[in-house]
Amino acid sequence: MQAEAPAQGEVRPRKVLDRLKPYSPGKPIWEVQRELGLERVVKLASNENPLGPSPGALEAIQAALPDIHRYPDTQSVLLKEALAQELQLRTEQLVVTNGGDELITLLSETFLEPGDEIVAPSPTFSEYEFGAHLMDARVVSVPLAEGFRYEAASLLAAVNERTKLVWLCSPNNPTGTYMPRQELERLLAGLPQGVLLVYDAAYCHYTAAEDYTDGLEFVRAGRPVIVLQTFSKAYGLAGIRVGFGAAPEAIIRRIMQVKEPFNVNALAQTAAAAALSDKEHVLRSRALNAQGRERLYAGLDQLGLAYTRSMSNFVLVELGARAHELFRALMAKGVIVRYGDIWGLPRHIRVSIGTEEENIFFLECLEQVLQESR
Known part of the structure; x- marks a missing residue:
């Protein structure tokens, strides 16, 4: 790709900047609320601890x-x-x-x-x-x-x-x-x-x-x-x-x-x-995560969706050719997840493990967007 010529008076940056791709974080809750006019937004995009800090x-x-x-x-x-x-x-x-x-x-x-x-x-x-x-x-x-x-x-x-x-x-x-x-x-x-x-x-x-x-x-x-x-x-x-x-x-x-x-x-x-x-906070965090993973597995099984069993606090879910469409539809319902295109996985989303309430909300919204897209 040919480097963009600097504007008049602009200092020419290092050539390597033409190849750099800045990190793209998941959208914060407030931004989605403001953009879409939603009151309830659940963020399951950044692998954060749903229990909060110690x-x-x-x-x-x-x-x-x-x-x-x-x-x-x-x-x-x-x-x-x-x-x-x-x-x-x-x-x-x-x-x-x-x-x-x-x-x-x-x-x-x-x-x-x-x-x-x-x-x-x-x-x-x-x-x-x-x-x-x-x-x-x-x-x-x-x-x-x-x-x-x-x-x-x-x-x-x-x-x-x-x-x-x-x-x-x-x-x-x-x-x-x-x-x-x-x-x-x-x-x-x-x-x-x-x-x-x-x-x-x-x-x-x-x-x-x-x-x-x-x-x-x-x-x-x-x-x-x-x-x-x-x-x-x-x-x-x-x-x-x-x-x-x-x-x-x-x-x-x-x-x-x-x-x-x-x-x-x-x-x-x-x-x-x-x-x-x-130590107690870490143990509680581990336990909540393990229970949440199993809850997501069960819900995804019921929806007939493929996923990768995880040893972490997120699950990679395969949604197929409509993954980006479904990712956007989930956000419209107030669920923020990560679209897999940033990793070269355009058929996938990554879902962080949340609280029991958040996990259930995600599965309910996912079922709805799947039905609505048929």
Whole structure:
């Protein structure tokens, strides 16, 4: 595609911007209400925690408010100490970031140069590709196997002397599938020296499979892997943006060279530390999610729709050739989901697990739009 000529007086941007596709988030509730004149809108598009934030996190934020005239701790020391104790790691093995998205960008800035390559499955979270393009690196996409399964062999086959990073989201967004521990071991064993595995475990708290691993065992063993986790999902803190990476100390030191100071605000740091100790909230979130998944499976079975069984807090649903039409019809009834075209899945939608009431509302509206479209 030919680059658009800059307007008179405009500074010419980097050429790589012609290839960048900004992340497209799900619409917020207020926007749909305003656009469509609806009172009741249910958002099942962004994989948020329907229980809301940890009560302990809210109390911590209230207590910290009088000090927001001070800059936050640039090293997030207290949060790193809490994480190190919880995860059986050293603080030197941790970096705290402004959500998981910042860590993705930091990894790209730390390790990628023009001409380098990343290997990533397809479909998966689009920000891995964005970070690579930002640094003028090449993306090598590896299609998932049938049923959106991971295969270590196919990822390894795409690795060459130009590969710097291999991205792996497990459970995977948007499919909800995961890489079993034994397969992950094969992948790590097969990677050549100088290649870093980025293991995005943002949804690890929702898994129930016995052969799943959150990847931290490999960090403790000093393997060439960095594990990404976030407080935006099970902990319910998506609105204040805090995540972290865990890796061998040498990798963390390099990332810290490009990290901006004061990247995580003070309220996010204190809230995350409080949420980390709120085990009851995480258990309630897991239980609600597991029940909601089964409720969606049962409802989708009754409607005769195909879906992918998920180890996460969302379900990928196949609606066929009319998927975009049905996606729009659901929004018109007040249900926001994600249309799969952004992942190259134009026949699918991704539905976040909500409360019992929200799940039932979604299934009722889905049945109505299916009937109305016949």
